Amino acid sequence: MLQSFKLAIKAILSNKIRSALTMLGIIIGVAAVIILVSIVSGYMGQMVEQFEEMGVNKITIFCRNMNTRHIDDDDMYKFWDEHPTWIDSLSPTVTLSSAIAKSGSDNLDSTTITGVSEDYLDIMKYKVEEGRNLVYADVAGRSSVCVIGSYVANTFYGSAEKAYEDTIKINGKPFTIVGVIETQDEDNFEEGGTDDFIWIPYTVATKMNRNGFINNFVMNSTDTLYTEEITEALEEKLSNVFKNDRLYNVMANSSIIKQLNQSIGTLTAMLAGIAGISLLVAGIGVMNIMLVSVTERTREIGIRKALGARQGVIMQQFVIEAAVTSTIGGVFGIAIGAFATKSIGAVMDIKANPTVWAVLLSFGVSVAIGLIFGYLPAKNAARLNPIDALRVD
Amino acid sequence: MSDPLIDIRNEYKIYIMGNEQVYANDNINLKIDRGEFVSIVGKSGSGKSTLMNIIGALDKPTSGKYFLNGRDTSTMSDDELADIRNKTIGFIFQQYNLLPKLTLLENVELPLLYAGIKVKERRIKALESLSKVGLKEKYNQYPNQLSGGQQQRVSIARALAGSPSLLLADEPTGALDSKTSGDVLNFLKKLHSEGNTIVMITHDNAIALEAKRVVRIHDGKIIFDGDTESYATEFQISH
């Protein structure tokens, strides 16, 4: 066995260019598997992470309300009452379109103004830095109060403390700032960024909007286990109201993540398959070279057989030679693939790491290729008749 | 031990060429005892190599029986033949047939390797064998660094390494000049005097006469089998 490995290395070294070219096929194949699989799963994994950050329990409802068919906050709160164990929190979200917010004489052009309930803070997983969150009384009493993002506080008031209890005018109407939210995203701390927002009670927002409809709701489920049941129940309810599924949409983060994960699986399997074809071609290359090698060494095989080498010994020698060739190719391929994955990941700004299974799979496949595609030539060699083999010069 | 080492009975080797049958060996009967030195002689195409392949267990007869060391080889599998070659026969080829990428020591070790002998013992036996042919010092060299005569001596060392029952030489001097041929023949004679059984194939009567017994074949048939003196007389060759 050890002897066979030594012989294999010797044979590989004795024809360096040919061995290198044979290995090149394996190297490219293995590197391709690793790069494609790792980049794709890194990229998709990042998308999944983003959804997870937004909250796996989050379910969003979009409707296009009309005078004849519409739902309102009472309908949604009734839905919560019907399924108290499923739902943890609920908030309408009413975007104030074409509202003008002013802090003194400064215009807050880029700031998003949203009408929400007291639950919205929890759903978004934000925290109050200064003052308080909106409370039920604000919503029920339609108070002219607001909670603002830290960008608004810092830019127009200097700091959260200074902004607290000051006022903002929205469409000329003054709102008292009762709270400031902690900075959410340092990297995006700019105009129109994550922290550039104003929340007011949704009851106030609906009044300020001309048509008074609530088109969007967000809720958190108590557990992702209920995602499907909630989605189904909501869709049934909305379908009864709207009679047309183009007028509403229910989107659960956990099902999106699930779907994403499924597509990652399919996509990576597909790419691995495509790269696998190049490995197959490489395997045929190995077989080709081994067949040549057997033909060239017919005389050697004849001598060995005459001296008493059994078929198995000859077979082993050639199979090991093929396996060693493709394994060396595989190791280089893994190294190059891993390096390329890191570099491409860095350039594309993706957290791409050569996945363990891609490395193991492609290593296994390259060893297997050596064994499988070395088998036929090795068998030819082992079956050679020593007399015929000795006659060849 | 009364069995002959080689016992060939009614052996035929027939090759089919198109619709023609070539009787390369045509009813051969031959017994060779342990300790004999026999040459098999004949013209080109007479069937010498065919017979040597049978004797060497490299090939199986078309019909007839071949008992080597009392065992019938005609029913053996490929691997069984390999084993019996390994244990009972030491081959000396015309073209030496050394492996160019192995050192002399590794070449001589080969039959021992296939016999499953451990590294250490293999090394000792191979070196012993090389020193018998006077090439122990060159053990780490490669065949192409040696002269033809030296290479043939390495191949004899390889044949001797496993202490086989039979040394089988096919035209052992065919590729050598007359002086080195003489050296190799003297060496074979010495091995015979030490008790080795030797079968030597040659087309050259002068070389055939170096043995103790001569078997002459013609068109696949044995036409003479007797001691060297009567062969020389019958075929009127000056000894």
Ligand SMILES: Nc1ncnc2c1ncn2[C@@H]1O[C@H](COP(=O)(O)OP(=O)(O)OP(=O)(O)O)[C@@H](O)[C@H]1O
């Ligand atoms: N594999 C084969 N297929 C067909 N015919 C063969 C084969 N081997 C040998 N022969 C024929 O058998 C006959 C004997 O051949 P063989 O090789 O035994 O002769 P030889 O005495 O060794 O001759 P040489 O001195 O030239 O080596 C020849 O006619 C040859 O053509």
Ligand SMILES: [Mg+2]
């Ligand atoms: Mg011949």
